[in-house]
Amino acid sequence: MRTRLSLSAIAAVLLAGALPPAARADDPSMFSFSGYGTVGAAHSSNSGADYLVDEFKPSGPGHTHAWSWDVDSRLGAQLAFVPTPRVSAVVQVISQQRYNGSYEPVVEWANVKFQATQDLAVRAGRIVLPIYMVTDSRRVGYANPWVRPPVEVYSLVPVTSVDGIDANYRMTFGNVVGTLQASYAQSDSHFPNASGFDPGTAKARHIVAVVGTLERGFATLRANYGRADLTIASFGPLFDAFRQFGPAGADIADRFGVDHRKVDFVGVGATYDPGRWFVTGEWARFDTHSVLGAKSAWYVSGGHRFGAWTPYLTYAREKLDSETSVAGVSLQGLPPQAAGTAAFLNQTLNGLLGLVPQQHTISAGVRWDFMRNAALKVQLDDVHVDANSRGTFGNFQPGFAPGSTARILSAVVDFVF
Amino acid sequence: MKLRVLGGSIFLSFAALHCTGAGAADVVAVVSAKSRVTALNSDQVADIFLGKTSHFPDGTQATPVDQSEDSPARERFYAQFTGKSPAQVKAYWSKMIFTGRGQPPRQVPSSTDAKKFVAQNPNAIGYIDASQVDDSVRVVDGR
Numbered sequence: 278m279r280t281r282l283s284l285s286a287i288a289a290v291l292l293a294g295a296l297p298p299a300a301r302a303d304d305p306s307m308f309s310f311s312g313y314g315t316v317g318a319a320h321s322s323n324s325g326a327d328y329l330v331d332e333f334k335p336s337g338p339g340h341t342h343a344w345s346w347d348v349d350s351r352l353g354a355q356l357a358f359v360p361t362p363r364v365s366a367v368v369q370v371i372s373q374q375r376y377n378g379s380y381e382p383v384v385e386w387a388n389v390k391f392q393a394t395q396d397l398a399v400r401a402g403r404i405v406l407p408i409y410m411v412t413d414s415r416r417v418g419y420a421n422p423w424v425r426p427p428v429e430v431y432s433l434v435p436v437t438s439v440d441g442i443d444a445n446y447r448m449t450f451g452n453v454v455g456t457l458q459a460s461y462a463q464s465d466s467h468f469p470n471a472s473g474f475d476p477g478t479a480k481a482r483h484i485v486a487v488v489g490t491l492e493r494g495f496a497t498l499r500a501n502y503g504r505a506d507l508t509i510a511s512f513g514p515l516f517d518a519f520r521q522f523g524p525a526g527a528d529i530a531d532r533f534g535v536d537h538r539k540v541d542f543v544g545v546g547a548t549y550d551p552g553r554w555f556v557t558g559e560w561a562r563f564d565t566h567s568v569l570g571a572k573s574a575w576y577v578s579g580g581h582r583f584g585a586w587t588p589y590l591t592y593a594r595e596k597l598d599s600e601t602s603v604a605g606v607s608l609q610g611l612p613p614q615a616a617g618t619a620a621f622l623n624q625t626l627n628g629l630l631g632l633v634p635q636q637h638t639i640s641a642g643v644r645w646d647f648m649r650n651a652a653l654k655v656q657l658d659d660v661h662v663d664a665n666s667r668g669t670f671g672n673f674q675p676g677f678a679p680g681s682t683a684r685i686l687s688a689v690v691d692f693v694f
Numbered sequence: 695m696k697l698r699v700l701g702g703s704i705f706l707s708f709a710a711l712h713c714t715g716a717g718a719a720d721v722v723a724v725v726s727a728k729s730r731v732t733a734l735n736s737d738q739v740a741d742i743f744l745g746k747t748s749h750f751p752d753g754t755q756a757t758p759v760d761q762s763e764d765s766p767a768r769e770r771f772y773a774q775f776t777g778k779s780p781a782q783v784k785a786y787w788s789k790m791i792f793t794g795r796g797q798p799p800r801q802v803p804s805s806t807d808a809k810k811f812v813a814q815n816p817n818a819i820g821y822i823d824a825s826q827v828d829d830s831v832r833v834v835d836g837r
Contacts, residue, residue, distance in 0.1 A: 311791050355792060367794045386794060395749055405793065413793035420789035447747075452737060454746055492746070494737060495777070552777030585781065646781035649763065693788045 307360050314352040315418040317654075317689025318344045325677030326670035327471065328660070328685055330428050332435040333376050335469035338685065340672050347374040349425055349689050353385070353416060363392045371416060376469040385416070385438050396447040406439045407458055407488045408503055410546040410559055418691030422555065422589050422644055424656040425687075427576040428669055429595035429638060433563045434542060439464040439484055453493045460486040471671030477511040486542075495551040503542040509535040512568065518622055522606040522615075529606065533568040533626065540565045554581040562598070568626065570633040571599040578640075585647065591640040601635075601665050602627045631679075635666035642687075651692040658685040720824040721771045724809070724831040728816045730754065734834045740776045742819055744786065745796035750819075758799035759811045759820040767805050771821040775835075 321328045321339035328337045330348055338345040351373035359365040369386035388402030405413040414420040415431060425431075441462025448455040462484045468476045486503035516530035546559035560575035573596060580589030605623030608616040642656030662668030664680040723739045725731045731750050734742075741747045742756045750756045761768045763780065772778050778786065790796045802808050808820040813830035820831075827833055 309797055313788060313792055353792065357791075357794075357797065359797070369792065369794075388794070390794065395753075400794070411789075414789040417788050417792045420785050420792065449747070454741070552779070552782065582779065582782075584779075646779075649780070649784065652781070652785075693784070 307358060309357045309359070310355070311357075311694065312352070312354040313417045313419055313691070313693045315349050315689050315691045316346075317349040317424070317687060318346050319348040319424075319685055319687040320344045321683050321685050323670075323677070323681060323683035325674045325681065326667070327672040328683060329432075329471060329669055329671045330425055331432045332468055333466075334374065334671075335376060335378050335471050336672060339670070339683065340674050349418065349687065350374075351416060355386070365390045365392075373416070376467045378469075398445045399442065400445075401442045403438050403440050404443055404460065404462065406434075406436055406462065406464070406484065406503070407443075407460065407486060408434055408501060408542055408544060409561070410497075410499055410548065410557065412437065417693070418654070418689060419650075419652055419693045422580050422587060423578070423591065423640070424642060424654045424689050427559075427578065427591055427593035427638070427640070428658075429574040429593040429634070429636065430559055430561055430576050432634070432669060433561055433572055433574050433595070436464050436466050436479075436481065439481070441484065453491055455492075456488075456490045458486075458488045460484065462486075475511060476509055478509070480508045480510075481505040481540075482508070495549055497546075497548045497550075499544075499546045501542075501544045505540050507535060507538045507540045507565065507567075512536075515622065515625060518618070519606065519626075522619055522622075525606045529603070529626070533630075535565070535567045535569065538565060538567045540567070540569075552582070555579065564598075568629050570597050570630065572596070572633055573598055580644075585645055587644040587646075589640075589642055589644070591642075592637070593640070594637040595669075596635045596663070597633045597666070601630050601633070603630065631666065633666065634669045635663035636668040637661050650694060651690055654687075654689050654691065656685075656687045658687070660685060721767050721774060721821050722824045722827060722833045723771075723775070723819060723821050723835040724812055724827065725819050725834050726812050726814070726816050727830055727832055729818075729832065730816075731819075731834060732832070734819075736775045736835055739819070739835055743772075743799060744776065745790055745798070755817045756819055757815060757817045759808055759818055760799040760801045761805065761808055761821070762801050762803050765804055767808075767821060767823055775821075 319338045320343060324340055327339040327341050337348055351371060353369060353371040355367060355369040357365060357367045366389045367386055370382045371385045372380045372382040374380060384403055386403055388400045388404050390398055390400045392398045407413060409431060411421055411426055415426050439462035441460060443458060443460035446457045464481045466479045484505040488501040491498045512535045516534040519526040519530045542563050544559060544561035548557040556579040558577040562573040564571040574594060576591055576593035578589060578591035580587050605626055606619050608619050611619055638658050638660045640656055640658045642654055645653045647653055660683045662681050667679055738751060743758050748756060769780050772783050787798045802811055805822040805826050809822050809826055809831055812818045812820040
């Protein structure tokens with residue numbers, strides 16, 4: 278289904294590429310075709326594990342590759358169709374490394390927008406889940422100052438596109454422009470087995486997200502709240518096994534299971550960008566009320582533009598607000614075989630609780646706008662994992678211990694067309 | 695070593711930035727002489743050109759007309775009204791386009807074409823070299 282959808286979208290995009298490019302004043306075309314992409318490689322100084330920029334990555338630089346082309350390289354193509362000023366449609370297809378290692382194109386966007394009034398627009402179809410400042414353009418490297426948005430914050434909730442509807446309402450109060458966006462959607466996300474546990478597919482249902490932004494001059498403020506009903510079926514057997522250990526086991530299954538779990542997300546962000554320089558920051562918290570933990574993360578970043586050169590610095594931090602280990606079910610009084618099983622379950626649960634990344638990263642980089650449609654960026658990340666965590670890493674080798682550090686060097690060229 | 699080269703380039707670009715621009719002719723925002731719009735501040739002009747609003751403050755539809763990326767007036771307009779360099783404007787529109795929030799304004803090649811387009815369209819707003827202003831258009835930027 279998904280494949281067929283992607284193929285038809287590619288066909289549409291290719292077809293559009295054959296049409297003349299859009300938008301001369303005297304000949305406003307109904308179609309416009311545009312694209313973006315990144316070609317880049319990243320290196321990690323720590324070969325004891327792979328550095329994973331989000332939970333969809335099956336591998337990365339470090340152990341699997343000294344230099345990985347898969348971290349940031351991608352190609353996106355978009356076709357917009359605007360038959361009338363009120364109705365428009367957009368399809369965006371993106372090819373990047375997926376959970377299964379392939380670059381099979383995926384439909385990131387496919388929606389129809391209806392501009393009901395000059396200030397109210399409604400969209401239906403595949404839309405982007407608006408949970409961060411740059412959620413909807415996080416894949417468009419050219420639109421952002423960094424090689425990639427700060428990993429600590431942007432990997433909190435890895436889901437990007439969802440299927441549903443949203444409404445966007447714009448208000449103007451003097452010099453202040455406010456927007457209010459509300460979405461209702463669902464998503465199925467597939468994850469790789471890079472952490473030693475295969476989460477399979479995460480099903481999020483009844484996703485409700487509300488975002489408010491205020492813009493005045495060079496300043497933007499943003500706040501959002503979201504919630505969803507999350508099920509990860511592959512956790513089922515573990516917690517079913519816990520339930521066989523009486524009320525204590527059932528209590529653990531109720532606390533940590535991921536079966537129709539209510540998860541919620543809160544985020545705030547601010548940007549000030551007068552042109553010559555910029556400063557931006559975000560704070561976010563994702564509470565899964567489950568074995569996936571309650572995580573919070575923030576970053577601040579700033580840069581200065583010297584002509585075509587924009588050096589920048591970022592500090593980012595992610596931590597767990599819930600426990601990293603629990604006592605589990607008591608082994609006391611259990612027959613030897615049951616005690617062995619209980620010990621294994623406790624150990625598995627604690628292993629999962631310990632997977633939540635806790636770390637901070639200091640990044641320094643520079644963007645060079647060397648030609649009109651392309652920018653070169655070089656970035657160095659100094660990643661410090663907390664003593665009780667293994668950070669945003671995976672494919673662990675025996676030498677990789679909690680509290681490790683790594684230096685990630687990345688060089689990318691971002692382009693738009 | 696690498697750092698020193700980088701530092702040198704940064705310094706050079708910075709120096710270049712401060713040497714250009716002086717003495718260049720002013721660019722002004724204009725609407726048709728037939729338009730009812732009389733005055734806009736530079737933030738209001740910027741919001742229309744950046745697609746943040748599709749209407750003039752009085753509620754009438756605004757149709758911005760941009761100039762092509764080769765036009766010298768374009769760079770000066772965006773620097774003056776939005777504080778953005780050509781690369782920043784490009785980055786801004788990539789964000790808007792690839793988030794489905796909008797498409798950039800239609801483009802014409804030069805100030806002459808922009809003036810012609812604006813003069814004929816009561817809803818249009820454009821920018822032209824101050825020296826080209828005549829009675830077919832009205833300057834609106836009140837700062």
